[in-house]
Amino acid sequence: MCFLILVIRLVEIKRRWDPYNWFSCHHCVASDLKPDPIDVLERGGRVITEYCQPDQSCWPSVEEIEAFCRTIYGECVLPGEPFYRNATIGTIQPERWVANPGLIIYIITLQDIQKSVIFASRFNIRISVITSGHDFIGRNTADGSLQINLSRLKYLFVDLNDASSDTGMSCVTDVGNNWAKLYEEVTGRYNKLIVGGNSGTVSPAGFTLGGGKSLLSKMFGLAVDNVLEFTIVNAQGQIVHVYPTHIVIEDSDMGFTRVEDPDLFWALRGGGGGTFAIVTRVKYRLFEPPSGGFTTLRGLYPFQTDQAGNNVVANEVLDFMFSYIRGLPQKACGYVLVDSPYRGSEYMNVSATMGQIYIVIEYFGGEAEALPTLNTLYNYRPDLKLHDYKPVHFNTFWEMRKDNLYTGYRGRTYMFSTVVPDGNLNREFADMMVRSLKEVERMGLIMECEGAVLGGKMREYADNSSSVVPGFRRGLMTWSCGAFWFENENNIEDSRIDELQTFHQRLLKAGSGVYLNEASDILDDWKQLQWGANYPRLLEIKKKWDPRNIFTCHHCVGSDQVTVN
Template identity: 25%
Template sequence: MKLSLSCLLLLSALLNPAFALINAEVCKCLPNDVCWPKDEAWSQLNSTINGRLIRSKPPASVCYPQESNYDAEACSRVFENWESSYWHADDPISIDAPPRYACHPIYPNGTSIYGDPTAGERGCGGDSYPVYVVNASSISDVQAGVNFARRHSVKLNVKSTGHGRSSIAGSLSIWTHYFREKEFHTHFVPQGANSSSNATSMAVTFGAGILDREAFEFAAEHDAVVVGGTDSTVGLVGWAGAGGHGYLTGAYGMGADSFLEVTVVTPNGDIVVANAYQHADLFWATGGGGAGTWGVVVSLTVKAHPMPSTAMWSLSVSAQNGTTARDWYRVAAEVFADIPRQRDLGLSGYQTLSGPPLVVTNTMFGYEMSRETVEEIIEPLLQRLEIRNSTVKVDSTIATFSRWIDVFHQFNLTQSVGGATGGTTAARLLPASSITDIDTFAQFLESVGPSLDKPKDIFRSGRSISGTATGSSRKVDNALNPAWRDTAVHFIVSESWPHDTPSEAVDEAMAAMEQSAYKLRSIAPDSGAYINERGDFVPDWQKTLYGDHYSRLLTIKHKYDPESVQWCEFCVGSDEWYEREDGRFCKQSWA
């Protein structure tokens, strides 16, 4: 006898009363559902974790007179810190870029920090955030939170810093901010490896709450470096789990390439130490297969390297008065087209293209490289640019440092701006073949880049372009998108606008960016995108973000998380569930 799909769904829900059965759909539970845990259950969880369960309250709620915790003085402090990523990281639920209609700080007249005059009338918008937070300080706290979410079919969120997308509405969140472990190993031996084998390596173990800045500075205390991101406030674990590019990755490998061992609380509540010698499939998946879906990572051990000397080359090319957009973009294309040659000779770094006025910059680093060597590498490009001195102004400087950490201290003691405005991006990993045809790439740049004149729409800031030439071609057996290995430049087109921008202007900007995303795919059809900076338009996302690894990753996901305890957008297996307009996560009928 065959059971119909609706009967099977009903049977599943009856066997697991924690699920909500909504119109014959199996869904995660929300606060107003019958299946939502009773107060007694939450109290028991709080007791289990020694009082570290937090009832969520958005930090800006203190600005709203209708909220029970309204406090004008506290609201002033929120305004003072709203653009600090460190401040958002220190809050159990706040994130750098909250949703458009989340709980933003408001002035006494009800206007938000972004200029939205309706924010006060609309209210705090706390429904955009997790309902409860486990302020985890031990692995047992994490286990308790994971087990509770699984048993009660509550959406599970994991937050370390909040720099990325670590906020799921109506969820139980596990905050790993206080996992502060830092341990340097002269000879690290992974569990399960023979201590006399060649498995030993200089390494550092970091807890899940460690930021890039903290990782860099701790390694420097031991005259070593570890790879990390370009932003001081990025959490190392989430950054590396999705692949991870940064200043040092072009020389030492991507963030995922540095993995030696990872300690995870799996979705079924087990503590697993994964490396190349045990739980190798999970270890492979966590190294580049995306963060937030394989379990809750509580610590990560990564390779360390001797502290290198560093040469830094800074190039700025700006349009002279009277230069046409066509002529300037051809020069900009020459700057990009030379990047693969520079990479082959040992330089790696970052590019920006902004305007008006139109300017392209290229900052490249050479490790254990002399000033003279850098001069030899860049001379061919500078000679070509000199020929065009009537079109562009060129500034080129080289600085040398005996220790890389001095570069970081001088140029990167900054943080991303929290509480970002609205915006949209398109991104693609571009191989050398996509950028070395100067005429073709110049036409492409002009079609997607900033204009010679300011935008006519007062709400729109204009386009900007960023390039990342810090990928690694070295072959490492991990889940990193294979497209990274052939990438010359990770290319991002961006545009931002205030939160009070009219919907018509937003729609126009989004439509234009969708066209730019199409053009990016057209010049690199066989490539992909970076999970952490994928852009807003990602058709065929499984192939685009994971390449040929996706089917293997999905098998591992089903093995370690058969009940889909963890879900995040564009993560492996996420298409088996969908989010309804009312915020419910429901299982697809075919899954």
């Protein structure tokens, strides 16, 4: 009898200190009770329609949180702790979306993610997933969520003899690396090319899951067109390797199980992050650089030639640039930046500006080959140029890119975008842009619009080859506009955003969908605009891989199926 009481007490202590039986051995306490991760979820397997919040009785107790945190290799950060402020305000780049998660986990191992998913599922806690913190509409954080921070996952390997890649080369990276690190390794150390972002501080995770437009996309396609494999942790807490035609599920007891299933690979390539699973690692196809190197040319022109705005030249300049971009060969890519005029702020000690238009063209080849293309731009309206830039040759991609990587913007901003087809990029579009940016000037805001050149290899893929909005396959440019304001203007933030909706709607009307990574948080028809005809299939895949709604975020696939407190 005494022995039985002792055993019962040992089991109770085991359940208190290791509630999920993550520690086990042969003939140890409760070793016969070790659950499979799927069983843990299915015990409370109802569909989540509303998430538990820290001020509710459903929230785990202090003892339960402490017990969970003792099972992981990573770091738990709770509200009120000294590091919590840095883990929230210090992590989110667009400060409009700083939130207060109920528990933050800095992940070290995939097992940490597995345990975190199961813990959140047990208590119906919303999961948010963050890496570099650049999401413009806050899909990577949420009040009261269990936030999984992947920024400490840093594995990186370049394989120049990879038989599984049709180019013979690949790069495997954890999502905690950023594009500056990837470019330095792939293009700097090995002199190969990878389709990545223009911002060095962005993680490959959100960039790729949202489609991934790149200055190399005209030559090689979007980032999603060059993924060979994903590693994920799914809503059941399983590690899964995702390939174009199948998946391989890891199990600590049963080993590896292969299942023929192309759906998840398709969905992850454009369906967005924080939705189907937690992506931890991506394998990309690599390419050889051109033997002649790279040649670039910049152009800088005024938006208007006087502060009063009596002589606006932006209409003409943009109209020329659209025509020029339409005729570019596949080897020439680039972007246009349009800065609105600003009347200045004496209170904030910010000077007035006349606005400007900046164009960058990067040619995939040597100077002699590039000059016939670049000279058309160089010779345009020398009387208007604000700087006489000359063509510049670079031997390697890293030499060209290392000092020109965008570092991101920390502050309060509102972003919106569209994908503009060839036929709509004309003088009428230029006039609309100029009219709208002059309205922004009268609002007293600072705004920058970026137009990235599309086409080339991107158009060789079918609309349904990945889950990105089909407009990408026919678009000539994406246009993304961001308005910025100062911290002391937060009290009028909502009214400013309301005022910008006129411009936003004009941009949407001219386009055929939006770029998911730079979409507005205000979209009435967000399913159609972000995914078009691909949405119904995405929703079915969501229901298959996350039937309980463990993962959700704003305007993400299936997000209207759950109530967010």
